[in-house]
Amino acid sequence: MKKTDICIVGAGPGGAATALKLSHLNIPCILVDKAIFPRDKICGDAISGKAATILRRIDPAIMERFNADLSMQTDIWGIRFVSPNNRVVEVPYRVGYNPKTDEKQGYVSKRIDFDNWLVDEVKRRDNIELHEGISIDNYEKTESGYRISNKDQSFDVEARILIVANGANSNFSRHHAGLEKDEKHHAGAVRAYYRNVTGMHPDGFIELHFLKEINPGYLWIFPLPGGYANVGLGMRTDYISKRRYNLKTGLTDLLERHPELRERFKNAELQGKITGYGLPLGSKKRQLSGDHFMLIGDAGHLIDPLSGEGIGNAIYSGVIAAELAQQCFEKNDFSAKFMEAYDVRVARVLGKEMEISYRLQQMMARPWLVNFLANVAARNRGLIDTISKMYTDMDVRKKALNPLFWGKILMGKKV
Ligand SMILES: Cc1cc2nc3c(=O)[nH]c(=O)nc-3n(C[C@H](O)[C@H](O)[C@H](O)COP(=O)(O)OP(=O)(O)OC[C@H]3O[C@@H](n4cnc5c(N)ncnc54)[C@H](O)[C@@H]3O)c2cc1C
Structure with missing residues (x-):
């Protein structure tokens, strides 16, 4: 068994950003993921300005490298809303924006590319020990932290701080930290990639369609480079259950039958399959830390309940966790009481936003x-x-x- 100060489970945007922040604080860590990158993640692929801002705060060079790779992302300058009565309202992120000169406000980038790029950023740092292709199945509380291992124990580490970043189906969150799924604070969504969808906004606005057929859910169309689009449909899980709604058939029916969408998708080709996944929403306050551990991103149920945006919050919570970890080592205190400062800070930066989004x-x-x-x-x-x-x-x-x-x-x- 190897002893270490910090082990992060999950190298999605939350875990990768935590490792990068720790690295810049000169704190080495182990980062472990069950996947081998590049790996896909079912998502709408919209990267908010918040995500970019926090990554820039870790190191401005990170976003400079992202912006330099123009093949990976579409720049986004606003949102096109479609109301239940089919009225179209286009709202730019910034009044009077200029795509040529303004700082970019958001992106759409396939997660297979974005997450791999972020893991490449991790690989540039020599104080992050990255393990890919290792699924963590066992967590054992020890006197000085957590012992974490895979099934055959080929990975066996005891860490003083465990940072849990293994996403919406985190076994640790559910079974060790006690975060149960609550259908009123959880959503389901499906997404598919299409090529040749017509009628996209010239400045790459993302589209949210609040159609009466799927109320209170919404359909999205997000532009990707190379003539592709990420198209999806999401709804709160309690409504899905109550109506026994099938999101996959709901999406294909709308694209085939809705008068405007049918026209725009007439020559569009579906690339691959329609796939779905869960979104643990941050509309209910949860305990995100305990003795020697912190939960970040989806593992901490931190997705915005209005927009479904979780990448920015995963990155933000990861940075807060890294900063708190630094203080734990300074004070040599890893107790649940001390770790609670993580919850307080997350609530301070994301709490009000979540509350407002829930009301909206x-x-x-x-x-x-x-x-x-x-x-x-x-x-x-x-x-x-x-x-x-x-x-x-x-x-x-x-x-x-x-x-x-x-x-x-x-x-x-x-x-
Ligand atoms: C359909 C859909 C659409 C969405 N659209 C958007 C959007 O457009 N914009 C947005 O911001 N958010 C969106 N979200 C939410 C967003 O996908 C998540 O909030 C975000 O991925 C959270 O990042 P994370 O790092 O916490 O977790 P993840 O990205 O899920 O990463 C978790 C990592 O943990 C690893 N892992 C899992 N289990 C183990 C294990 N046992 N051992 C080791 N590693 C493990 C996984 O391989 C993965 O790499 C959407 C979600 C869904 C389902």
């Missing part, structure tokens, strides 16, 4: 309200500008929960 998720489940807002937005530039600001400005998001805020906008007043 509930609002979006009312088709009449979405139709009403879409109708108003179609005639009111001020509303579109306000929604643009909601992406980047938390204060505007907070204000959006107050009905008076919307009243002022509808009357054309400044907010």
